[in-house]
Structures are given as structure tokens and as C-alpha cells.
Amino acid sequence: MNVLEPPRSAAPASDGAFAAWLAGRAGRLLLRVRAELGHHDPAALKRAGDRASHQLLRAELARHRSADAVLSEEDHGARQDWTTGTAGPSPERLGADRVWIVDPLDGTREFSEPDRTDWAVHVALWQRNAPTEHRLVAGAIALPAQLRTLGTETPPPRPPTVSGRTIRLAASRSRPPAFVTEVADEVGAELVPMGSAGAKIAAVITGEVDAYVHAGGQYEWDSAAPVAVATATGLHASRIDGSALSYNEADPRLPDLVVCRPELAAPLLAALRRHLTLVPAPATAAG
Ligand SMILES: Nc1ncnc2c1ncn2[C@@H]1O[C@H](COP(=O)(O)O)[C@@H](OP(=O)(O)O)[C@H]1O
Ligand SMILES: [Mg+2]
Numbered sequence: 001m002n003v004l005e006p007p008r009s010a011a012p013a014s015d016g017a018f019a020a021w022l023a024g025r026a027g028r029l030l031l032r033v034r035a036e037l038g039h040h041d042p043a044a045l046k047r048a049g050d051r052a053s054h055q056l057l058r059a060e061l062a063r064h065r066s067a068d069a070v071l072s073e074e075d076h077g078a079r080q081d082w083t084t085g086t087a088g089p090s091p092e093r094l095g096a097d098r099v100w101i102v103d104p105l106d107g108t109r110e111f112s113e114p115d116r117t118d119w120a121v122h123v124a125l126w127q128r129n130a131p132t133e134h135r136l137v138a139g140a141i142a143l144p145a146q147l148r149t150l151g152t153e154t155p156p157p158r159p160p161t162v163s164g165r166t167i168r169l170a171a172s173r174s175r176p177p178a179f180v181t182e183v184a185d186e187v188g189a190e191l192v193p194m195g196s197a198g199a200k201i202a203a204v205i206t207g208e209v210d211a212y213v214h215a216g217g218q219y220e221w222d223s224a225a226p227v228a229v230a231t232a233t234g235l236h237a238s239r240i241d242g243s244a245l246s247y248n249e250a251d252p253r254l255p256d257l258v259v260c261r262p263e264l265a266a267p268l269l270a271a272l273r274r275h276l277t278l279v280p281a282p283a284t285a286a287g
Helices: 015-037 042-064 180-187 197-206 220-232 262-275
Strands: 069-072 098-106 120-127 136-143 148-151 167-172 189-194 211-214 236-238 257-260
Touching (some): 015 148, 042 069, 098 197, 120 197, 136 197, 136 220, 167 197, 211 262, 236 262
Antiparallel strands (some): 136 148, 236 257
């Protein structure tokens, strides 16, 4: 053994490698929780998985990145909208320069169902001075039941351009957007129902599907890490109206997004615009 090598469990120094290391560790813990508890009580399994992964992520972030703030789905009050100023003191993350945005278990429903592999652990780093609009500078998606982790440290190559075959469009298997069938028809795509935002975006990154569309509700932790990896791979990621995804906002809701191969962005966004429910503009005062 090379004595200069760090022990296998040592946390990596670079943020990208650390994100992958951390997501992988939480993923292995989730596999153990699933194996130990089994699937006879899905609600208990979901609770145990969420809690175990959250505690591991929080503890390791406190140990190895103690100066940084954290936003985790499982934090008390994480869903709180702080824009109104009526909710008490605003969270530390809003003034921080570096914020880890984590989803300890994305695709909780699928985690609790036997034999499903579409669930994930998300670890992303948001940095105030980052040059991109989303400001995500590192991230990893662990897919423990698929035995793989995708990360920004070594982003996978972009899969070959779609040609001569039907486009595959992933959408939530349990909460697909109302308009997704029409949009798929319009761009000539076949719908692929799947759980977990991370698993769906990972499938776009690896080329198993060509696009993922979601609308109707989600939070920053559902997409931060997958979007970090997708954009590091050269894929398109935006809101469904084409505007930029923005993270570490006072209101953590980020209800819709599209992630796709770059050549599909224009036709998909055009079809999405046609199907967006238009909110009537407020009436202007007469005179
Ligand atoms: N309408 C909605 N409102 C809030 N969260 C939603 C949502 N639709 C999907 N999500 C969240 O997005 C993630 C992926 O969903 P889906 O599997 O349906 O594609 C899930 O995260 P969690 O499993 O972390 O809760 C799910 O809770
Ligand atoms: Mg989630």
C-alpha cells in the first residue's frame, strides 16, 4: 500500500469529488436501510431512509465543510417561504457565500417499492460568486440501486445526437404535468414514466432518455444537483418558459423545469410555451 495515499474513507478536498463521495456514502447507507427494514411497511421505510440519509449528510457537511450553510429537504422549516418577512429570522443560507443544497432521498416513493432503482441522493454546492446563472459549482447524483454516481468532478460525455429514432421524454410516473402527453405528441416523443427527478435527469445525462419535463411543484433540492451535473455535461436546463433556474432563493419552491439535449431545447420550449396555462394579465386601471 502506498503510505502517501489517504485512507479510502477520507473526504476528498475538491468540492466536486466531495459531493460524489458524500452522495455515494448516503446512498450506501440507504441500501442498508432498505435491506434491513424490507418493504412490508412502506411509510416506515420512507421515514427511516429520509432520516438516516439526512443525518449522515448533515454530520459529514458539519465535519468537512463547517463554514458552509446547508439547505436540506429534511430540515425543519425547509419549505418555508421567507420572502414575506413574516416568518421570523431568515435562514443563515440567505447571507452565506456557499450553500450545500441536498436531497437526502429523492424518489422516496420508489425507494419504498421493491425492485425499483429510480431513486437518488442529491448533493449540490451553490456559490454566490459563481459565473453561471444557476450558480451551482459542484454536484453529484448517487443512484445507489443502479450502482452508479454521476458528478461534476468527472462529468460523463454527452451522448450522441438523436437521429432516426423516436425522442424519449421522461416525466413523473406519479405526478406528470397535465400537458405532457400533448407536448410529447407535438414533438413526436414517446413518454417514459419514471420516479425521482435525479433518476430522470441522470437518464438524460446518460442518453437513456432525451429530455425530462416537470411542472406543478418541486423544490430547489429536487433539481439542484442533477442540474449541476446536466449543465456540466453540456445539456440544456431551464424553467419551462425558458427562463433561468435560480437557487438559494428565499422561497425554495422551484416548480417546473426542462432538462434536455441542447438540440431539443428550441422545439421543446416552443411546444411547452404553446401548452402553458396562461395566467390572465392583471387589469390595468382605466383612464
Ligand atoms: N407537485 C409536486 N409538488 C411538490 N413536489 C413534487 C411535485 N411533483 C414532484 N415533486 C417532487 O419531485 C421529486 C420527483 O418526483 P417524481 O418522482 O414524481 O418525478 C420528488 O421528491 P422527493 O422524493 O424528494 O419528495 C417529489 O416529491
Ligand atoms: Mg426530491
